[in-house]
Amino acid sequence: MNGAQALIRTLVDSGVDVCFMNPGTSEMHFVAALDDVREMRGVLALFEGVATGAADGYARMADKPAAVLLHLGPGLGNGLANLHNARKGHTPVVNIVGDHATYHKQYDAQLESDIETVAANVSTWIRTSASVEEVAADAADAVAVASGPPAQIATLILPADVSWTEGATPASPVAPAEPTPVDADAVAAIAAVLQGDEPAALFVGGRACRADALVDASRVANATGTKLLAETFPARIERGAGRVPVERLAYLAEFAAMQLDGLRHLVLVDSKAPVSFFAYPGKASDLVPEGCTVHVLADASGDPAAALAALADAVGAPADGATIQAEARPELPTGPLTADGVCQALGALLPEGAIVSDEGNTSGLFAAGHTAGAPAHDWMTLTGGAIGQGLPAAVGAAVACPDRKVVVLESDGSAMYTVQSWWTMAREQLDVVTILFNNASYAVLNMELNRVGATEGGPKAKEMLDLTRPTMDFVSIAQGCGVPATRATTAEEFVEQLRSALATPGPSVIEAIVPSII
């Protein structure tokens, strides 16, 4: 058994049985070994950012890591943006980067580069497998470290000769870390604060955004008169009818400041204290109000669900004390198509159990509102701000949950970073409907140009934020990647196309021509 075979066998034995990949010559033995360890599913991506984003989406839904296989430093570079998003969302990823053979590195061949420096941007655990005797144990360690808590990106650098050399033995799975136990003193102290008179909020993120944890959070909030807020960009929030409705902190610091205004206590539950997404001249970066004390109930190393359950007990919240969202769907939209109308149609038609991958940016602003009372569904957002995440995450979610419909809210600017995702959707016949908002601009940047105080923007500046000349035709691009696609310019057309796409298994793209809301 060679190193690659033992590595893949170890991954499978450790529960990692999907690998999103864009391999090159140095990974050919890994690729060949897929036929020896048949439980490992290889999913080909035509660009590394698709592979890494898919691994992120997969793990958000599967609650276990996938592997990615990348080709040397440049391949890792191409995959970095979506690994960044995974890191910020505390998503586990086993990030395997093929390297030259150990003895070949000294020659500084064309593809030689410093892989570890690049990996350090996203990984605190980076290991180069030194020999065929060690590679399987390295793989088992990587899975355990990635799984957490805290979940993270574990980067395993795999020299080609370690892959191809015979004499490897699979390693046994390594148990991941136990979560930090719930701190009874902290729970008691926070309970006392929440039962006091000062305005307070529970600020939930990460794994505290799952349905059961939110029920306990809502019980606490209702029993103590505490506000319940979720982080701006949760990796996965379980929502819709029958679940707890949660307001998310606004992206724009001005609005977030209003949501937080007057608070004296902010309790973090697998979230971090809110800060402005970007800095703006003359505006505060730290959004925690003056005089507000920040408390930590659980962090990424802990067990937020157990901590919330303990807190609910501590405040004596009744078992049925949570606020539960009633089913409520908007009317179907009519007339000229707008971003709001698209979101309204989504709210009217979203099927039960759907997974929404939301990178709608400005156009998607209305989506959360219109779908609040739709049947229970999961919502994934852009955790790290590196755009080009929505389509790949949908690929991964669809691989993780083949029985659920995935809907991507994608915007024109963001789509173009990882548009190759559509090809993988076609190849794997993934059940994904892409709703592509085409407003022919980097709308969010038109807004930001003003918000950062950079004047109104002259003609040359505006040109850099404009996506016309030429306007992209996403129907053609999608079809070119093998995905059936249609275009909607009226609400009626969009509704009909969305109905049809939701009723048809497999991938499809609907290009919604909408005016910019900015």
Place this chain on the structure above:
Amino acid sequence: MNGAQALIRTLVDSGVDVCFMNPGTSEMHFVAALDDVREMRGVLALFEGVATGAADGYARMADKPAAVLLHLGPGLGNGLANLHNARKGHTPVVNIVGDHATYHKQYDAQLESDIETVAANVSTWIRTSASVEEVAADAADAVAVASGPPAQIATLILPADVSWTEGATPASPVAPAEPTPVDADAVAAIAAVLQGDEPAALFVGGRACRADALVDASRVANATGTKLLAETFPARIERGAGRVPVERLAYLAEFAAMQLDGLRHLVLVDSKAPVSFFAYPGKASDLVPEGCTVHVLADASGDPAAALAALADAVGAPADGATIQAEARPELPTGPLTADGVCQALGALLPEGAIVSDEGNTSGLFAAGHTAGAPAHDWMTLTGGAIGQGLPAAVGAAVACPDRKVVVLESDGSAMYTVQSWWTMAREQLDVVTILFNNASYAVLNMELNRVGATEGGPKAKEMLDLTRPTMDFVSIAQGCGVPATRATTAEEFVEQLRSALATPGPSVIEAIVPSII
């Protein structure tokens, strides 16, 4: 004047007047300043790899750096692969990476990451502008360092508040380094070796692949019975009728070994000693034959053209002693379309002064042979092995040389990494003909799978190298990006489409459906 305005003014005063960019919020003041310093041309790319590859192609043709503007760590990650190619080709690039405001970094906002570690993969000169007082001088230094020799990637990290703060003053240009003087002793010693009886070769690369330098190299070779070889992947080689024909070292180590067999002396001229592109089990990585002495006439810090001229003098080569390529074009191909036929048509029709960006990989293997006697033209290759370079480099070359026709030889697998290039070609109406070889496979990897000894490859492995299910339709993708496109399945169709594309200004794409040569 704010920091961004002073920075751009300084770049322009230092000769850098094109910026390929994919900006975000933290770069909005840079973008706004384009209207204040109107000599700077901003060229928008929809993906960072297009921007960095375009800067590479631009500098290869303009012989001076362009700037690129990227958005934080993820943007740099997306641009890294083509910066890697530029680094390996010794191409100058002023790599500007926007960052959060200095005071904002402590909050670890969503887009916060360690930019310097990523930059270290491609840059030995990395500077974070610390204040508005320093930013202009930093920019002048960056241009000088990038320009070299040795030419390199200079990375300037630009915090948003340094951009937006008032009080900056433009800086004067900084003179770049002088090349290392030609070493008369080394010239004399090498001349003696070449005039001796032992088999020797001149191995030219980098700036030694320009027309004038090659004339001197050929004079030396002919006067001394020395073999003349060029590196496998030159950044830019000037060739065709009226120029010196030069054999390039083969990509496959087996063939390269034959070209180098029996040599006792190898003289490097702005090149590095040949090594195998990848390692293969049981095969040598170092391609310099046993017993062959390596001599350095000039390196990337020197002046290879002057060194070759001095060497020609030292060996007493006659002024007209160079071998000059006669004009010779192949016949037009007929019948079913093949990769060879495409290259034959290119040789028959390539216009004088054309620039060829060659990422044809396996399908492009015949291109050099069929175009050897075409009218004088420039040829750019994939210097660092990170695929997705051909289309962006063509963007940059076309911006640098608006009066010359650019032809891209691109393969299906490679095209998909930076396919967004077509949109920039359409927006800027660049005069670029893309010849897209569609053989529906990662053909080079099918070859490599066998070469690395990874068995024949089972069905799961083969699947990872196969680009069918679905076959991509590049006509649709190109049209979706705003570029007119046609498809050719016979040689006659291809010839007609190529004639038409060459005769029509502006971008076009021809998808050539060809069988894989592997």
